Amino acid sequence: MSGSALSEKDIIEIYEQGKHRRYSLLFAVNGAAFAIGKLLTGDPQNGPVVLGGMTIEILALAMIFFSTVMTFDICKFGIRMKKLDSDLFHWPGKLVLVAFLILLAGGWGIVGFAPPPRTARVAILGIDFYDLFPRVIDEWETPIVSICI
Numbered sequence: 001m002s003g004s005a006l007s008e009k010d011i012i013e014i015y016e017q018g019k020h021r022r023y024s025l026l027f028a029v030n031g032a033a034f035a036i037g038k039l040l041t042g043d044p045q046n047g048p049v050v051l052g053g054m055t056i057e058i059l060a061l062a063m064i065f066f067s068t069v070m071t072f073d074i075c076k077f078g079i080r081m082k083k084l085d086s087d088l089f090h091w092p093g094k095l096v097l098v099a100f101l102i103l104l105a106g107g108w109g110i111v112g113f114a115p116p117p118r119t120a121r122v123a124i125l126g127i128d129f130y131d132l133f134p135r136v137i138d139e140w141e142t143p144i145v146s147i148c149i
Contacts (some may be wrong), residue, residue: 008085015081015088022077026070030104033063037111060112067104071097 006014039049040056074097078089 006084011081011085012088015078015085018077018081019074022070022074026067026074026100026104029066029070030063033059033066057112060108063108064105067101067108071101 036051036054037056037059040051040054040059042049075094078093078097082089
């Protein structure tokens, strides 16, 4: 199809529908992967569910890859549609797309590769905050480090 055969309304409709389908796929797959990740990590009573050889690290890498590929696909689609109508896919749309990629890939990176949370015991100017808030801090994990400044 050439741009001259389509009206401006048709081009905008094709752009909006295509963009909606691509973003929907991106978020649907990430949502499903989140559910699978929840199964892989399990709950305190029953433990994790084993899904073949799948680990949370493999899932995280796969989702980082998928999210990156989908981002490039959406970007390519936007650039292709911009050739038909120069009012489409400007910097705000590109910024939103990059922000989604950073949030999704960063989130999966944290899920797959961040160390487990630990509590630090901190003393500043001789004040040990454990002494000030022992009940709150006792609910956390055992302190693993003591820092004196």
